[in-house]
Amino acid sequence: YQTSYANELPALYRNLGGGLFQDVTKPSGAGAGLYPHVNWGAGFVDFENDGDCDLYIANGHLQDNVHRYSDTTTYETANSVLLNEGNGRFRDVSSLCGEALAERRSSRGIAIADLDQDGRCDVVVSQARSRPTLLRNESQPAGHWISVRLHGRGTNRDGVGARIRVMANGVSQVREVHSGRGYQSHWGTEVPFGLAAATAVDEIYVQWIGGGEQVVKSPPIDRVVHIIESSSGRP
Known part of the structure; x- marks a missing residue:
């Protein structure tokens, strides 16, 4: 998975073997809601323990005055969670992930791990010009x-x-x-x-x-x- 700059789709490449890759970004929905924003750290992780790896993406522009010449993104914006539906497609569920995901920052790198050893993966996000954010996973596990x-x-x-x-x-x-x-x-x-x-x-x-x-x-x-x-x- 390759993140991208504003007004560009990130790219998800499927490994076909033999040194060949296929761009499946559009048919998989792996770029849902991301086109306007600058994307930084991204990672696959099974947030629900359902056996399918979901996708977390950190968003945030480089220019703090981008709002003056763009009406599609801002310097501080919300991060994204794409749920793996298990059929080769992802769905943007960012708006369903609670107040912490709705918070707007200019995010950069991410680290994902089960910090409290409860079987649910948490997320640490580094922020530009601000302290890092720790997101505790409180979802109901599927398994x-x-x-x-x-x-x-x-x-x-x-x-x-x-x-x-x-x-x-x-x-x-x-x-x-x-x-x-x-x-x-x-x-x-x-x-x-x-x-x-x-x-x-x-x-x-x-x-x-x-x-x-x-x-x-x-x-x-x-x-x-x-x-x-x-x-x-x-x-």
Whole structure:
């Protein structure tokens, strides 16, 4: 996902494999409500634990006098939340996300993590000429969850670059461990998964950046699972 300047659509590219990508911004609705604004940090995260990654976008113009020559955007504007409907489309639900999302700032970077360990991902937003904003997720979750924290031994300490696959109720979800993300931001290295209707996880498969593989069978859910590289395979 690539954010953009004012009067330009951000872009969502679908990976077709073989080094090919397809621009699916318009058919997916991933640019809904964003065209007038300057977009900065953005990130995919499952806010509802329904197994589908939603999209949070920080908005805010560079010029504090933009209102003098534009009637479509302002220096301070609201951020955006696009809900993944699970059918290849996103829907703008920003107006349904409470007073905090309606607040107008000139936002820049974002960091998303479950700060209070309640299974719901929260958002920290950096602001131009202002203090950062902490948004606590108080939505009603649609399912259980599990978070994975890797501890590298033969590779780097935080497992950066590793690929994690969670299998639950016949559904496979894959995430990678990143360090920096988006605009001047770091999310931490704990990787959350929403489990939707699943009441158990069959296995967690880890492919470490050094090439090693590891499987954890039947881990507990609704908690953070710690996996140590080259351990016995139990959390």
